[in-house]
Amino acid sequence: MIRRLLLGYLTLAALVLLSLEIPLGYVYSRAERERIITAAEDEAESVAAFASLSITAGREGRLRRRVTHCAERIGGTVLIVGARGQVLATSRPLSAEQQRNAAARPELTAALNGHDAFEVRTSTIGGVRNLSVAAPIGHGDRPQGAVWLTVPTDAVEGRVHRVWLILALAGSAILVAVAVAALVFARWTSRPIRELERAAHRLADGERATPAPATCGPPEVRSLAVTFNQTAARLEHLLTSQRAFAAEASHQLKTPLAALRLRLDNLEPDVSGHARDSLTAAMTETDRLARMVEGLLDMARLEEGAVVPEPVDIDQVCTQRLLTWAPLFEREDARLVLIGGRVGHALAAPGAVEQILDNLLSNALRAIPAGGTVTLVPRLSASDRRHLHLPGHQTQPSWVEVHVIDEGPGMTAEQRRRAFDRFWRAPDAPKGGTGLGLSLVQRLAHVSGGEATLTAAPGGGLDAAVRLRPVTRTGAGRPARIGLGRKPADAESSARGSA
Incomplete structure (x- = not known):
């Protein structure tokens, strides 16, 4: 019973925790992703605005320092290209092939064509997952260029994993606490039931009934214990009365019958004629009554106990x-x-x-x-003969x-x-x-x-x-x-x- 109660409590607690923690973990993961995307878009918009002013003023030289500072702040890579795809500034040195590959990226091409204000993609560069954001420089159908930012997502994923781990540890701790509380409650609930079961087994085995505890456990169990004790006491009283009857009847009934039979035997020499038939019938009925008493006593003794x-x-x-x-x-x-x-x-x-x-x-x-x-x-x-006979088995x-x-x-x-x-x-x-x-x-x-x-x-x-x-x-x-x-x-x- 304790195992079933404990399993029920833990199953219910686990279902509640799963229904709460799994949505919470997904909400947090999505919020973290939205936050890093929003931060990357803000950085790209800020760098694009600065680059538009610098290109318009003919001060492209200032772009190098700005992209380096921005890359250090976001921990990623910043690249600015012109309207024809030439590299204007980069946060880290790139070879000619790397510059051509970067300029040919789909999100940067879409930004140069002015199709979208922002183009966000997730890609893997150098074995590291990155969030790529491309934004056009300037407005209109012919942008002045485009800004491309890549932000590593390992930090975000690490925070998400830590949150999932915290949720799992918290859920485990709650399950342990629930298990301890459920074990205490199950023991408190089942202890009087076990005592009642043992008392019922003793009563069924014919032993002297000992009262089951009726002062502990839930009210329903206490009421059941009181009813059982009353039933056991009444049954014991009935059995005691039956034993007393079987013991006393053996003497109180058999002795008068034996005396009656002896008196009838003593009358036999003094009875003659038609009265002898009546005497014989009386002796036969006396013997029959004695056998009936003996049979009833045998059945009473059989029903005394197990x-x-x-x-x-x-x-x-x-x-x-x-x-x-x-x-x-x-x-x-x-x-x-x-x-x-x-x-x-x-x-x-x-x-x-x-x-x-x-x-x-x-x-x-x-x-x-x-x-x-x-x-x-x-x-x-x-x-x-209908049993299956197996080799080597009797x-x-x-x-x-x-x-x-x-x-x-x-x-x-x-x-x-x-x-x-x-x-x-x-x-x-x-x-x-x-x-x-x-x-x-x-x-x-x-x-x-x-x-x-x-x-x-x-x-x-x-x-x-x-x-x-x-x-x-x-x-x-x-x-x-x-x-x-x-x-x-x-x-x-x-x-x-x-x-």
Whole structure:
């Protein structure tokens, strides 16, 4: 931000200086040129008037001293010629060839013909730029002669160059002053914004929010800091309240439910006949309420703060889930199989993959008929086949996917769209669900940087999949950081807590 402000101030200052100094330099250069031309014309007119009087009086001898004095004063050369072009006087000795060349110059010829009162030209004589001025002597169609002056322009050009240099130095000094002032102002303006940015980053990272300074900087920034501090304080209060609820609800809700379930168990030996069905229904609803409370607490804990995904060995997690859930499937006269090759590591929140698979396997177990099969398929995303293969480079897959495919009745497209909503259950769903399992699966996938999807299985049933980002591999194909989530939960408790 400081660089952008500084660049903006300097650009604006440079444009203002250029719009002022360039016209000023051109005006000065033109004024200097006009001044030297006017001075040369005045000298030529003065010498022409003196020469006219001297020629009329027959005193041409006085012309030599006058042209010498004039040449010394202007620092140039003065030449007087007669009506026929003969040299009458010169400020420095000239050879016969130089006299003929001088008399043949265009401006001197024009003055002898009386065409112009003055003829001004810029020429280079002897490698030096000179201003040439020719004026006729006398008036009328037949002048008595002509005066020719040459004035070196190096002094004028030197003054013009010095003025341009002074303007450039002054502009540079002004730009430096503007840069210093702009730097001070930019730092004063951006300091509270940087503090506000750091406070926002700390808040986004889940750290304790520290108030941003609201006493320095422009009024708009101070007002923004005050608003941010109020928002951060309110958000921290809400998070604190949510943490307190999650901590207290775990005891305040689970303990009465456990006591209620124990009392219902104690009533079972004393209940008989038609009342036993009501007791069984009450126990089932109590278990369902306990699972619902557990799911809500899990979702509340997920929403407490930011979760940093870690590398998880997907192959190891799938093998552990197979060993844990296979006995439960066998008890329900069903099979759980694991197929597919190794997929390596993926990024996920700690314990998220285990909890996702527990929920999906629990749903699949309730959905399949007796003798059915549920297939657990870890695989790399098919999109990696579309990557460009370069020699010497190992391509990375776009996703690591884990599919749980059952042979149950499946879901319609509308049901699959609504399946991730909280508390939503399909009309023909098996009893015992809470409507929170798939919502928790989607939430766990999102905090891991992935996505959960439901599609129709090719042979009927439902294909529930979760996609996770692969771990970038370094060295000899090993992940940059290896870590596992929490220890797998017991399958029995997982089945009770899923949808």
